[in-house]
Amino acid sequence: MEYKTDAIVIRSIDYKENDKLLTLFTPSRGKLTAGIRGVRKPKAKLNFAAQPFCFAEYVLAERAGRYTVTSAYLYDGFFPLRTDIVRYYAGCATLEICNALLMEEEGNEGTFIATVECLKSLSLSEEDPAECLLTFALHALREGGYPVDLDGCGVCGEEVGETPCFEFEFGFFTCKECGQGERASRSTYEVLRKCAGLTYAEEKTDGGRKRALRLIKAYLSQKTEEEYPCFGEFIRLYE
Numbered sequence: 077m078e079y080k081t082d083a084i085v086i087r088s089i090d091y092k093e094n095d096k097l098l099t100l101f102t103p104s105r106g107k108l109t110a111g112i113r114g115v116r117k118p119k120a121k122l123n124f125a126a127q128p129f130c131f132a133e134y135v136l137a138e139r140a141g142r143y144t145v146t147s148a149y150l151y152d153g154f155f156p157l158r159t160d161i162v163r164y165y166a167g168c169a170t171l172e173i174c175n176a177l178l179m180e181e182e183g184n185e186g187t188f189i190a191t192v193e194c195l196k197s198l199s200l201s202e203e204d205p206a207e208c209l210l211t212f213a214l215h216a217l218r219e220g221g222y223p224v225d226l227d228g229c230g231v232c233g234e235e236v237g238e239t240p241c242f243e244f245e246f247g248f249f250t251c252k253e254c255g256q257g258e259r260a261s262r263s264t265y266e267v268l269r270k271c272a273g274l275t276y277a278e279e280k281t282d283g284g285r286k287r288a289l290r291l292i293k294a295y296l297s298q299k300t301e302e303e304y305p306c307f308g309e310f311i312r313l314y315e
């Protein structure tokens with residue numbers, strides 16, 4: 077059986093002598109594994125389709141539940157990501173998040189579109205890479221069942237004030253009075269509100285991007301029990 081689908085390569089590992097095994101993110105079947113033959117030979121025609129970040133229309137042969145790539149038509153390889161190490165790691169972190177939060181054989185069109193948008197912004201625009209990644213991470217967490225609530229204190233409903241806390245268990249911030257979780261900063265909260273498309277206090281965002289990245293990485297690690305080495309490297313490199 078043949079299955080034609082748009083997909084993004086989120087992981088690519090060597091397999092046998094000249095092949096690779098790809099983890100593809102597809103809008104209608106979520107994450108799936110597909111072999112691609114002969115791509116490690118020089119001049120292999122489908123070499124481009126076996127690279128991480130490749131966004132293409134794939135034609136897959138499906139036999140006994142296993143997929144093999146038979147052809148691919150490139151939409152975007154997000155090549156500028158390879159020319160800027162900071163943006164490159166933000167891109168890799170995007171793929172790490174996909175890999176950790178997506179299920180096999182479970183479609184997720186919204187996150188698929190958000191992934192393409194995120195890689196596009198990272199590779200083309202002047203947009204801050206931390207904000208691109210945070211916007212994506214908040215979306216993916218929400219779709220993955222671990223939403224971050226940014227609507228005031230999660231306990232009393234009042235404003236979070238200047239020294240909020242973050243409750244990792246529930247994914248919400250609290251005001252100081254209700255706070256039992258980890259101390260967070262107001263700037264973290266405001267940056268996350270900005271990245272979630274909510275109103276935010278610009279004058280209170282100073283220094284918040286790096287803190288927000290650390291908080292979201294810790295939250296992701298706790299919820300998915302995965303390591304995020306590229307996300308970590310991006311935080312280290314990001315100024």
Ligand SMILES: [Zn+2]
Binds near residue numbers: 232
């Ligand atoms: Zn409160």
